[in-house]
Amino acid sequence: MSARTVLFIAEPQSVTGIFPTLQKEGLQAGLADNLTGALGFIKKSNPCLIFCRPTLQGFDASALLRQAQDVDDFPPVVVFAPSGNAEEATKYLSLGARDFWVEPLVWEKIKLILPDEPEPEPEPEPAPETAPAAAPGEGQVPGKFRIIGRHEAVLRVLALARQVARSKATVLIAGESGTGKEMFARYLHHNSDRADKPFVAINCAALPEHLLESELFGHEKGAFTGAINRKLGKFELASGGTILLDEITEMDLGLQAKLLRVLQESEFDRVGGVDTVKVDVRVLATTNRDIEGTVAEGDFRQDLFYRLNVIPLKLPPLSARGDDVILLAEYFVNKFTAAYGLARLVFTEEAKQWLMEYAWPGNVRELQNLMERAVLLAGAGPITPRHFLMGDEQWTPDDLTAVDADQQAASEAAPPVGPDEALSVMPIHEMEKRLILKSLAETTGNRTRAAELLGISVRTLRNKLNEYKKLGVEV
Structure with missing residues (x-):
């Protein structure tokens, strides 16, 4: 995509x-x-x-x-x-x-809501070789979502999620960024009695207080400058279904009080409105912070914490999930090779060792992005540790020569690195230029694909090319 x-x-x-x-x-x-x-x-x-x-x-x-x-x-x-x-x-x-x-x-x-923002990770049924070695039906919703994992910590969370999915109890899902909190929220919804009703998510960290209140509760025409029509809020849109309050600890204290009323009374007022709106909504919330510490510091209401924390789910970081790293990596590689129309790829043993030893500060989201990069760089494969390099500063002239050998597509605009150069120090800006020109050559000038290959935005690529043109480089 x-x-x-x-x-x-x-x-x-x-x-x-x-x-x-x-x-x-x-x-x-x-x-x-x-x-x-x-x-x-x-x-x-x-x-x-x-x-x-x-x-x-x-x-x-x-x-x-x-x-x-x-x-x-x-x-x-x-x-x-x-x-x-x-x-x-x-x-x-x-x-x-x-x-x-x-x-x-x-x-x-x-x-x-563009893909660059934090998004859920919808996963189709995985290939048989990546399916969890768990009891039949473990972690799956027919035709919708499957949580990939065999580790005991993940299976415990899944068991609790299944147990409470059909209730109306609020659930607070905690875990580091990228661990799949929103994925678990969708799992809860699609295993509930509300599965055929709306699932509405809102990122509480993405909007300032006055806009977030309008997004949550809606507003009446003329409620403030720019309110040219009545707007329905997320709670109203989710009525009968489920609402996910993502990164709930980023919500302002004043708005927390209004949220508490909705949780206790199932009603709210639109911004600028006079009529009370009744709703039937199941509330799920996520946080990547120590919420109890946030309460102790006075940045989060204690009564709201107790109301949200009826069922706590704590997701483990990827670094604590053992062999799940390889299971997930294989799943994502299969997903991206299919998406890009490429042949099936395998990992070398060195690559598997690298995956198991890396700390994964970005968790599953980082792994997914890294596997897409590896698929694009590996060509005919296999995937080696070199394909996991995540920054231009980590590419050396030797790496560039190796990529040339793997891809067999050296660019005339980016001449291959000679043996003398490979043993000498090269300025980072020169290395950067060669990588950019090489990526354009390998994608036949497609800037979007080249930017994806390099892990940068199209805007950044365009700015770099404009700099090279001013220096007289033909691009």
């Missing part, structure tokens, strides 16, 4: 105004006005995000969402309209839409 393409299914005049901003931010935008054209674009360009109208001539968002249910790794879909109500929003969320937005489309909101 491309991390740089967004598809809009709408009338051109309603969305093209946002296109220059997307382009400035290094994104490509596609446009379709019917279901056939949309499906063709999705198949050809693999967008990372789709915005669509509820209905157009020749298009219905419900039909798109039903097709999405049968496709692994289908891009998330946001339905947007000039206005809307809870019934309409619930309809599309129950069909699998990521969200329902009321216009206008603005970059400040779009950027929050």
